[in-house]
Amino acid sequence: MNEKVLMRGSHVIAESAIRAGCRFYAGYPITPQNEFTEYMASAMAGLEDGTFIQAESEIAAINMVIGASMAGARAMTSSSSPGISLKQEGISFLAAQELPAVIVNTMRGGPGMGNIAPSQGDYFQATRGGGHGDYRTIVLAPGGGQELADLTGKAFDYADRYRTPVVILADGMMGQMMEPVVLHKAVDPAELPPKPWRLSGAAGRPSRYIRSLLLDIAQEEERNWKLARKYDNITREIPRAESYLTEDARLVVVACGTAARIAKGAIKRVREIGLKVGLFRPITLWPYPKRALCELSRSVREYLVFEMNTGQMVEDVKLSLEGRGNVHFYGRPGGSVATPDEIAKVVNSLYHRQRLEEES
């Protein structure tokens, strides 16, 4: 019973979360992601086992999620950049206490209050942990449309499987766009794998606790190594990327999320005039799909990283290629959204500057 429906992006994520068995949502008003919270309010109200709380702050919202997660629920919160900064203490606790949770960041222009236009300025914050301490979060960057539904389900699966917070990076443009999607079948939360670690009251078993304080240095070091081993597994198991028209490409644009969508439009245009240009679109930003990008470097030398910021993911591209390619950058920060034509021009001039048309 997979129906195709026309929905705005933010609603696709929200509905997909519910269908993935999310039964706890806490959030706080912030533009440009209020439709998401409002959708959750109505959806949870219609579910006997659903909880929606409009929290008094972003901080309270993430801490409610910590509690809900401790109790075993699939729990979620969402916000936009400044609000996500406020949640970072809680995200650090989720990582330390090894609790699953899904956090949606509909990124907006920053730093500070910034503006409410689409941005990718939080790339570093998301992919480098974001809060204090030595940890990472899984970061998923949907390209829009169907992927919003697919990756939201995946986010909850990853969170449970690895007992770690998962961040979905979106932006206002993606959130507003109406697109046809096939929603996933609804999961019955009762049929999800049990969580033997959850807090439920010590009935018929010894009591247990979930904590992050480890005053003993040896214990804290061991916890850090334990997390590191988990992150190694994640890095091996889930990296994902899309390669588009890369087979014969002499230049590859590297972009994620909305930027990748714009880049795709640009690539279609330059292909029409015979330029051999492809797109590499990371879908997991952490772990970064290093290997797939590295493999491209066997046939591609020139890379153009396009981001809606002043240059953040470009560092991961360089770290992945380790010198096996020339990395160029084009950015539009502060909420500016480039058009496919603009990117096509950038691609075109780089293509000719590097004399790629002369290569055989």
Added chain:
Amino acid sequence: MEKKVFERPRYLKKASTHYCPGCGHSILHRLVAEVIEELGIGERTIGVPPAGCAVLAYDYIDVDMGEAPHGRGAALATGIKRVLPDRIVFSYQGDGDIAAIGTAETIHAANRGERITVIFVNNGCYGMTGGQMAPTTVTGQLSTTTPGGRVPLRDGYPVDLSEMLAVAKGTVYIERTSVTSPKNILRTKRAITKAFRTQIDGLGFSLVEVLSPCPTNWKLSPVEAARWAEETMTKTYPLKVIKDLTGTPGQDGN
């Protein structure tokens, strides 16, 4: 035949605590464990310890526990309780935790009438960090950050969080007690029992504020500290039932 008149409560772990001699936490942990046993809720209770001296409460109280970031106990407990409404959820919080960094979380959980119970330990200082001024430090009280004593128009007035919470419509039962004498300890136990009952009956938010000696940071002997709490702290924080909408008899039968 011998009659056992004193034993370790079932929900208190066999461990010696890290608390200083004369510290109120040790007594309070025991009271909480006794009440949990007497109410028969040990297998469905989930506790939320704070940041502060009581962060290790899970080493002593033998029920499921989930540690909260500093000040966030009420929000975290809200999350647990909403997912598991038939469990008994309590947070255990110090004065800095609940009345400074966590004021918003506490007031709003109270205002939503969350069916949780809060044990609020007021010792007038930040104990674990070494005795800095707390929101509850009384006027004139010395602390490491009020070396000449607290001056309200510089440092703020002592915060009476319990009275503030009583204004919130979602709160059902709030009482202030102390653990400075056998009589007060018994009152405290009755108050904790009533607070848990309030939750069991699904009535709303309940809180017990307990004046609790911190001899170490007050730089007093345990006996002097108990006396100071009784004689000086109670002038700012009188022991009383602050709010009771439970419809059941109070401490003094009224």
